[in-house]
Amino acid sequence: MKNTIAERIADFLKRFPPFELLKPHQLLEVAKEVKVIYKQKGAVVFNQEEAGHNQFYVVHKGAIAIQRNENNETETLDKCDEGDIFGLRPIFAKENYMISAIAEEESILYAIPIDSFQPIIKRNYRVGQFLIESFASNTRNPYSREHRGKLYTEGEEIPQQASPELYELQPVRYVKNIIGCEKNEAVSEVAKLMSEKNVGSILVIENDLPIGVVTDKDIRNTIAVGLFPIDIAVEKIMSSPVICYPKGLTIAQAQVAMMKHKISHICITKDGTPNSKAIGIVSEHDIIVSQGNNPAALMKAIKRANKSKTLRAIRGRVMHLLSGYLQQNIPMTHVSRIMFELNDATIKRVIERSIDKIGSSPPVKFAWMSLGSQGRKEQLLHTDQDNAIVFEDVAEAIYPETKAYFIELAKIVNKGLSTIGYEYCPADMMARNPNYTLSLTEWKKQFIKWMTDPGNNEILLCSIFFDYDISYGDSSLTNQLSETIFNHLDSNQLFLNALAASSLRNPSPLGFFRQFLVEANGEYKDFFDLKKRAIMPITDAGRVLTLQHKIKNINNTAERFEKLAELEPHNKELYLSCSYTAKALLKFRTKQGLLHNDTGRFIELETLSKEEKIKLKRCFKSINEVQELIKLRYKISTFI
Amino acid sequence: MIRFFKKHRPEDPDFWKAYEAKFSEKLPEFIDENEFIILDTETTGFDYDKDRILCIGAVKLKSNTIEVANAFEIYLHQEQFNPETVKIHGIVKNDPENTATEAEAIQQFLDYIGNAVLVAHHANFDIGMVNHALKRLQLPKLKNKVLDTMTLYRATRINSNLIDRNKHYSLDELAENLNISLKDRHTASGDAMITAIAFLKTISRLYKNERGKLKDLFKIK
Numbered sequence: 019m020k021n022t023i024a025e026r027i028a029d030f031l032k033r034f035p036p037f038e039l040l041k042p043h044q045l046l047e048v049a050k051e052v053k054v055i056y057k058q059k060g061a062v063v064f065n066q067e068e069a070g071h072n073q074f075y076v077v078h079k080g081a082i083a084i085q086r087n088e089n090n091e092t093e094t095l096d097k098c099d100e101g102d103i104f105g106l107r108p109i110f111a112k113e114n115y116m117i118s119a120i121a122e123e124e125s126i127l128y129a130i131p132i133d134s135f136q137p138i139i140k141r142n143y144r145v146g147q148f149l150i151e152s153f154a155s156n157t158r159n160p161y162s163r164e165h166r167g168k169l170y171t172e173g174e175e176i177p178q179q180a181s182p183e184l185y186e187l188q189p190v191r192y193v194k195n196i197i198g199c200e201k202n203e204a205v206s207e208v209a210k211l212m213s214e215k216n217v218g219s220i221l222v223i224e225n226d227l228p229i230g231v232v233t234d235k236d237i238r239n240t241i242a243v244g245l246f247p248i249d250i251a252v253e254k255i256m257s258s259p260v261i262c263y264p265k266g267l268t269i270a271q272a273q274v275a276m277m278k279h280k281i282s283h284i285c286i287t288k289d290g291t292p293n294s295k296a297i298g299i300v301s302e303h304d305i306i307v308s309q310g311n312n313p314a315a316l317m318k319a320i321k322r323a324n325k326s327k328t329l330r331a332i333r334g335r336v337m338h339l340l341s342g343y344l345q346q347n348i349p350m351t352h353v354s355r356i357m358f359e360l361n362d363a364t365i366k367r368v369i370e371r372s373i374d375k376i377g378s379s380p381p382v383k384f385a386w387m388s389l390g391s392q393g394r395k396e397q398l399l400h401t402d403q404d405n406a407i408v409f410e411d412v413a414e415a416i417y418p419e420t421k422a423y424f425i426e427l428a429k430i431v432n433k434g435l436s437t438i439g440y441e442y443c444p445a446d447m448m449a450r451n452p453n454y455t456l457s458l459t460e461w462k463k464q465f466i467k468w469m470t471d472p473g474n475n476e477i478l479l480c481s482i483f484f485d486y487d488i489s490y491g492d493s494s495l496t497n498q499l500s501e502t503i504f505n506h507l508d509s510n511q512l513f514l515n516a517l518a519a520s521s522l523r524n525p526s527p528l529g530f531f532r533q534f535l536v537e538a539n540g541e542y543k544d545f546f547d548l549k550k551r552a553i554m555p556i557t558d559a560g561r562v563l564t565l566q567h568k569i570k571n572i573n574n575t576a577e578r579f580e581k582l583a584e585l586e587p588h589n590k591e592l593y594l595s596c597s598y599t600a601k602a603l604l605k606f607r608t609k610q611g612l613l614h615n616d617t618g619r620f621i622e623l624e625t626l627s628k629e630e631k632i633k634l635k636r637c638f639k640s641i642n643e644v645q646e647l648i649k650l651r652y653k654i655s656t657f658i
Numbered sequence: 659m660i661r662f663f664k665k666h667r668p669e670d671p672d673f674w675k676a677y678e679a680k681f682s683e684k685l686p687e688f689i690d691e692n693e694f695i696i697l698d699t700e701t702t703g704f705d706y707d708k709d710r711i712l713c714i715g716a717v718k719l720k721s722n723t724i725e726v727a728n729a730f731e732i733y734l735h736q737e738q739f740n741p742e743t744v745k746i747h748g749i750v751k752n753d754p755e756n757t758a759t760e761a762e763a764i765q766q767f768l769d770y771i772g773n774a775v776l777v778a779h780h781a782n783f784d785i786g787m788v789n790h791a792l793k794r795l796q797l798p799k800l801k802n803k804v805l806d807t808m809t810l811y812r813a814t815r816i817n818s819n820l821i822d823r824n825k826h827y828s829l830d831e832l833a834e835n836l837n838i839s840l841k842d843r844h845t846a847s848g849d850a851m852i853t854a855i856a857f858l859k860t861i862s863r864l865y866k867n868e869r870g871k872l873k874d875l876f877k878i879k
Binding site for chain 2: 021022023024026027049050051052053054055056057058079124126129433436442444
């Protein structure tokens, strides 16, 4: 009988080792025996010490964390991503598993029965070798070092740092895929090639030998200043001879060599002289990136990423940076700014790439607005994506096609963001929703409509859409939107009152006996809902108070309160404590999220230390006080 | 006694009796103990009477696992031909080597599904098509319980006034929202597989921290 599913599974498997080594009919036989297994986030595939399964696994979708528990400490040894294999021990020995495999996100696995695979291993030496190597790499910790974090280095190869003191003595990684040109090519053509490949330098090659290097700087210092016409042969402006080294050059050597020769690129040749074949190139950029997870390196990596998967891998490293910051107690203001910049750069990159994908540039000016927490620069963890598009007004005749273009763009961007890890907004507040990709006039009308008839839904929408931050595009559009909101506020005390009332909808999170109010039912029964009971009230309070003062371009809750402290000196103390509270809560949420690998919204109170509980309660006090202030100022009691 | 009311029908064939007999067993209480058959049909069109099934694809799912070796895929000999739908499913010619008659296909299908719960996207259509094929064979309707991934998925959407609760979701939309790759769209087996993954993801969203019971799934409207 025909088996379409087995064929598709074979199609998937053949992209990855060791399956790529199999003949098509062998692969199909294997695929027919596959079991497709679904694992919820957090589900266990197998546990350490568990008896070996009669199958091994390939990740089809999702990610599996390989963990080892020693002396009650769990260490994550590896992460298996699409196409990775794991759980190989039963192939080699009838022993129990030495590691655990846990679904780090919702995953789909292909389980391959060992009985049906054993004959293939016996017949095919290379398949066996590959399995032994990967088996060694994700079971025994010290040896796995060089293979570790495969997920994090996807597409952007970074050597893992063995230990800090040895780092500089490690051999430098070089780019093997050399971008080269001929010496008589025109500079303009070469520059085009460099832009297209997104590189800062190009090697001039003759008979496989490197005869010169042209960098951005060379072009600037010769062509741009008018020394030569733009169509001159590249050999006239190249730096020559090329500084060459053999492979095995250490990072320290490379850095010293670059400083000594005042260059940013080193060519790696077969024997280390310019008289042998060029095999790679080392740039200053690569060295910086290899220094690991520092913001500058990550930023560079984001800007050069050409695949959603690469961006996703970089996000993994960003999360490492974040947890490092929190451990070291770096001030939250600093942390959230850096995280915002990295997130922002990621979103920009996704949009840039999406525009490339569509293949035609946007018909008119537009702005991509990030809403909610990213708009407030408070998105440290991956939460949902909320976004919208505003585009320039166009003539009625071309409106449908213009809107269609932006919806198309939004679909690609939303999808890209979701690949990276920003989940789709459950309420569909995303630009791909035709309701939220509108022209400037439509948006103005929309806002005015919400403000003149503020029901519960309208207020909710305002609280999301008023915290927008422009992520990409033309800021004059978003500025005009802000103007509209402020102009409309003057004549509309009712709206402010409604907004103020809604900011009080989640009352103090403490019960009468100063105990925490936990969720009474639902999925998170007995958990404390940090977002609903603490973060939202303080955010709402900040928003309504700043709107009244018409403060533009400050969306961050902590910064809003700092500004308020400046504007209302008599309430300075309260506002500053609110600013502190906003930061503290954000930190709380981020820590919880990192700990449980989720959005950090729900807190299990038992897991908190006494000190943390006290801190939280102190935060609630500020929330309480600012809510009282809002009650008085907007005379809310008369409304309720 | 029952014979008396159904006197117009001839004696049921053995395969139907065998199928019917399987329903004396009660279905297990929890979702993860149950067997589900996720199916999709490709047809010549949308008219129950005029159009015919071209292909049935189905997979068997139990405790989050689908065995590829256990998939069901059968192509039917075409009596009807509709050039319009060829564009969608790509099944053009009769290939007598690999096609079955409607009777053979239905017999194999009944044998395959047993008393398991059937799952499909817009299930009414697929089940309706099968029921009409049964009718042509002078057999009663399918006796299995049926779940619709569209309805189940809708229940996972948050309860918000900003979302239209009665919106209909196509399999493509479902796959997009649940991050399922859309290779193999419009082959019966491929669609069955996509529906199966969508079903799994939907169930895990409905029952995040608890063990779901089968009977609750039928209450979702």
